[in-house]
Amino acid sequence: MTRRAHGRAPLLAEGLFRTAALTCAAFVLLVMAGLFVVLLYRSRLSIHRFGWGFLWSTAWDPVRDNFGAASSIFGTIISTLIAMLIAVPLSFIIALFLVEVAHPRIARPVSYGIELLAAIPSIIYGMWGLFVLAPLMATYVQPEMQKVVGKLPLFSGPPMGIGVLTAGLVLALMVLPFITAVVRDVFALVPAVMKEAGYGLGATTWEVTRKVTVGYGMKGIVGGVFLGLGRAIGETMAVTFVIGNDHRIAASLFASGNSIASTLANEFTEASEPVYLSALVELGLILFVVTLVIQVLAQLWLARLARQAGTIA
Amino acid sequence: MTRSSKSWVLGSVAAALTLAGGLAFGQTTITGAGATFPYPVYAKWADAYAAKTGVHLNYQSIGSGGGIAQTKAKTVDFGASDAPLTQQQLDEIGLIQWPMIMGGVVPVLNVPGVKPGEVRLTPTLLADIYLGKVANWNSPEIAAANPGVKLPDLAITVVHRADGSGTTWIFTNYLDKVSPEWHTKVGTSTAVSWPTGVGGKGNEGVSAYVLRINGAIGYVEYAYCLQNHMTYALLRNAAGNFVSPTAKAFQAAAANADWKDAPGYYLVLTDQPGAESWPITGASFILFYKDQPNAAKAKAVLSFFAWCYANGQKMAEELDYVPMPKNVADMMEANWTAKVHSAGQAVWK
Numbered sequence: 149m150t151r152r153a154h155g156r157a158p159l160l161a162e163g164l165f166r167t168a169a170l171t172c173a174a175f176v177l178l179v180m181a182g183l184f185v186v187l188l189y190r191s192r193l194s195i196h197r198f199g200w201g202f203l204w205s206t207a208w209d210p211v212r213d214n215f216g217a218a219s220s221i222f223g224t225i226i227s228t229l230i231a232m233l234i235a236v237p238l239s240f241i242i243a244l245f246l247v248e249v250a251h252p253r254i255a256r257p258v259s260y261g262i263e264l265l266a267a268i269p270s271i272i273y274g275m276w277g278l279f280v281l282a283p284l285m286a287t288y289v290q291p292e293m294q295k296v297v298g299k300l301p302l303f304s305g306p307p308m309g310i311g312v313l314t315a316g317l318v319l320a321l322m323v324l325p326f327i328t329a330v331v332r333d334v335f336a337l338v339p340a341v342m343k344e345a346g347y348g349l350g351a352t353t354w355e356v357t358r359k360v361t362v363g364y365g366m367k368g369i370v371g372g373v374f375l376g377l378g379r380a381i382g383e384t385m386a387v388t389f390v391i392g393n394d395h396r397i398a399a400s401l402f403a404s405g406n407s408i409a410s411t412l413a414n415e416f417t418e419a420s421e422p423v424y425l426s427a428l429v430e431l432g433l434i435l436f437v438v439t440l441v442i443q444v445l446a447q448l449w450l451a452r453l454a455r456q457a458g459t460i461a
Numbered sequence: 462m463t464r465s466s467k468s469w470v471l472g473s474v475a476a477a478l479t480l481a482g483g484l485a486f487g488q489t490t491i492t493g494a495g496a497t498f499p500y501p502v503y504a505k506w507a508d509a510y511a512a513k514t515g516v517h518l519n520y521q522s523i524g525s526g527g528g529i530a531q532t533k534a535k536t537v538d539f540g541a542s543d544a545p546l547t548q549q550q551l552d553e554i555g556l557i558q559w560p561m562i563m564g565g566v567v568p569v570l571n572v573p574g575v576k577p578g579e580v581r582l583t584p585t586l587l588a589d590i591y592l593g594k595v596a597n598w599n600s601p602e603i604a605a606a607n608p609g610v611k612l613p614d615l616a617i618t619v620v621h622r623a624d625g626s627g628t629t630w631i632f633t634n635y636l637d638k639v640s641p642e643w644h645t646k647v648g649t650s651t652a653v654s655w656p657t658g659v660g661g662k663g664n665e666g667v668s669a670y671v672l673r674i675n676g677a678i679g680y681v682e683y684a685y686c687l688q689n690h691m692t693y694a695l696l697r698n699a700a701g702n703f704v705s706p707t708a709k710a711f712q713a714a715a716a717n718a719d720w721k722d723a724p725g726y727y728l729v730l731t732d733q734p735g736a737e738s739w740p741i742t743g744a745s746f747i748l749f750y751k752d753q754p755n756a757a758k759a760k761a762v763l764s765f766f767a768w769c770y771a772n773g774q775k776m777a778e779e780l781d782y783v784p785m786p787k788n789v790a791d792m793m794e795a796n797w798t799a800k801v802h803s804a805g806q807a808v809w810k
Contacts, residue, residue, distance in 0.1 A: 209654035210625070211647065283673060306616035308674045310659060393623035393660030404659040410623075414662055418625025418651055420526035 184436065191430035193423055202430060208395035210419075215427035217434055219395045223312060223405035224435070227387060228380045230316025230401075231323055235380075236373055238320075239327035244357060246328075247335040259332065266325035274389030277318040282309035282390060285317075290402055301399040308392070313401040315391040319383055323376035330372025334365035367450055374446050381439060384409040408435045491762050494521040495528020495541030496627050497663070498682055499562045499745040503541075505776050506769045514768075516761055525627040526651055532556065532748045538762050540748035543627020544651060548725035555751050557800050558726055559793040560744035561766065563715050563783040566632050567706040567741070569691040570678040571671050572598055572615060580694045581606050581703050584732075584740065587696070588640030590678060591619055592647075593657030598676060620670045620679035623660030625652040631743035632680045635731040639740075680741075683711070684781045698740045699732050710739035711783045718744075720789050726796075742783075749801065756803035763797055763809050770794070 188195075194202065198215065205216025242262070246255045286309030293303050338361050346356040362369065392404020393414055406414075408431050419425040493503075500522035507518035523531070525542040532540030533554060546558055568587060570580060582590075583606050589595045595602050598612040622629045630651045636643040647653050659674075661667040664685045671679040672689065683706055686693050695703040704710050714733040720726060730742040747766065753759035770790035777784040785793075797809040 207654070210652040211650040211654065278669065278673070286674070306618055306676060308618055308659065308677075310670070310674070388623075388662065393662070394655065394658060406623075406660075414623040414660070415625060415652065418524045418526035420529055420625070420651070 184433075187429060187433040187436055191426050191433050193426035194430040195426075197423060198427070202427070203434070206395075206397055210421070210424055213421055213423045215424070217408070217427075217431055219397050220406055220408045220411045220431055221434065222397045223315075223391060224381060224407040224409070224438075226312050226401075226405070227315040227319055227391065227407055228377065230313065231319035231380045232373070232377060234317070234320035235324045235327055235376060239324055239331055239372070239376075242324075242328045243331035243335055244361075246332050248353060248357060248361070259329075262325045262328050262332075265321075266329060270322065270383060271385045271389075273318055273322050274386035277314060277386060277390040278310070281318065282314055285309040285314050302401055305398070305400045305402045307402060308404070310390050310392045310404060311400075311402050312391060312398075312405045315387050315405075315407070316401075318386050318390055319380045322383060322386060323380050326379060327372045327376040330375060331365075331369050334368030334372065335361055337368070338364045366453060370446060370450055374442065377442065378439060381442075382409055382435060383407075384413045388413050408432070489515070489758075489761050490517040490519055491539070491758070491765060492519045492521075492537045493528075493539045493541060493747075494523050494531040494537045495748070496525045496543045496745050497522040498543050498564065498627050499541065499782070501684070502562055502773070502777050502780050502782050505780065506773050507765075509772075509776065510765055510768055516765065518765060524625060524651075525630070526625050529748065532750075535750075538758060541745065542748060543743060543745050544630040545727045545729065545744070545746050546725070546748070547727050551725045556748050557751055557796065558746045558748050559766075559796065560720070560726060560728070560785055560789065561747050561769070562777060562785065563711060563730065563742060563744045564781070565683045565706050565711040565714075565739050565742050565783075566628055566635075566680050567683050567686045567691075568678060568680050568694045568696065569668070569671050569686050570694055571674060571692065572676060573613065575610075575612070575692055577690075577692045578695055578705055579610055579692075580612070581610075581697070582694045583697045584635075584639035588636045588643045590617055591621075591636060591656070591658070592640075592642060593619070596657075615676040618674045618677045619655075619658030620667050620674070620677050621655050621658050621660055622652070622667060623662050625650075626663075627651060627743075627745065628664065628680070628682055629653065631729075631731060632741060634729055634743075635741045638732045683708075687781055696740050698736075698738050699734050700736045700738070702736055704737060704739055706739055708778065708781060708783060710737055711742045714738035714740070714742035715744075715783055715786070718789075720792060726793075744785075751800050751802065753801060753803040753808055756806065756808055759801060759803055759808045763801065767794060767809075 194215065198205065202215070202217050203221070204218050206218045207214045207216045208219060209215070246259060250258070286307050290307030290309065294307065297303055342360050342364065343356050346360045351359070387407050388410040391406055391410055393406050393410060394404040395406060396403070398405060411431060412428055416428055419428055500520065503518070503520050507520065511517045525544055528540040528542050529546070531537045546556065551558060568582060572580070586595065586602055586606055589602065596617050597614065598617055599614045603612060630649065633647065633653050634649045636647070637649045647656065659670060661670040661679070664681045667679045667681050668685050668689050668691065671677045671691065681691070686706065693706055695705055697703050713735050714730050717733045717735045717738065718728055718730055720728060728744070730744055732740050733742065749762070770785060774784040794809065798807055801808045
């Protein structure tokens, strides 16, 4: 009797645990699907009225109820691109320094500092961007850039300090700690034996890093980069402070622009017309889909990478 | 988030606050939502009124568009909007509106070496700057209006609101009246398709950008211009005089307002006649249902506004607003008596 009861209790617990775990996992998918459906449903007015043209129309005219997402999408992509171009290489170098080069006595406080940077709320970055970085950009950086590269359209226009470039810089600083922390952990997880084997073959630090450390931790590194990308693409408050909030696609990085998230933050409360509101929800839908597509592509790429690694081995 | 879920959230917040207020004080609380521009004076009035009568006001300054939406959703006792509704819009929902307070919108700028009131702007010039046609402070158009004032070779950065706003509505309504090109290209609304410039969130966002960008020009409520000691420009009014933004100039614009003949009290105070009138003056409105479900509550709301009309002038002036004149207040109270009903009975007698 007792033996049976003992035998059954774990089975029951096992079953309960399985069900609970499955429910939790399914819940995540349900929330995702629910979000998508609600966004789609609430943007039906705008989808019906503007069709696919919404994606490349640059209009944003609340007076005539004519809306397009192009300027918001453009600003989101450019500011994120600037952020990633700066943050990814910098994170790599910092992580390498922390793991391969620095003495632990230096590496530890620097690591703590980076983790602290990640904990700062985004609105603080936004205020810092507006009150500290923007004036510095306006008085020193942008005029100097214009002097050096002359009148390239990319750097034309009055140096206001706020604009797409400044937004990208603030974003770079915000995603830097995320990427660095992940890449550092990935590098630290590479088995010492593999690195030592590399050194044993006469490889330099650079060669070991490139061929062994990076190769081994590729999956984690890509994960870290996408974590940063995810944060940059949806960042709202910090971008709203410094991007200039203007619905325009400008050639100049000094000009003001906007991102999907900043448009939503600015205009949601006052969108009184149904079409206006619907257009804003459709912007949210686009952001949702773009993020999803990026994640899927990243997973596919990683899977391909793993297959290649398999065939080589 | 959608409109209805937004109203639901705001409604429940309002309800929770009302409940908390009711439980804490055991007293009547009236709720309102809308325009941010009159919020400081409404808060001050509410404080004084609560101290006197024990009736509390819970006002959520969520913006004029939000105020209209919340009124439609019936989550609040009254709504507030800087942009008046037309008679037709009012009738569709079954509302009346009345002006509660007036104020001015002021062009402010940041040009090194230029002092407050030194630069003069004509209506066309202001419109052309906001259209992006006049783009430098040393342009001949600006020089023609400012003989003797030395302006630098500096690009003009136009600053506008990034969010929808009653302030923008008043400002664009003015540009719409004075510039045919603005009328055809841009128009009047709480948010428009700006031809040029950068957008700041709220009056404080616009002030911050204007104060930080060399060569910037923006528009803010008069109170923000005063509090931040900003460099304002003189504007040429309909009578052809260059006037400074002062409470007196706003009053002059309001004095010529013909409320009696405005259907639904739809009246915009921009570009008013009068030698001393400030051209970008506006009133802020209260929206109220004609058919009230609860007579006692409706009476409490109207009593509050009647008290503000009668006793609120000094407080309004202290905050640089322009109170409504006595004759206009009397007209509005007569309108309440005629239009506001509960179960077939007039609420305000």
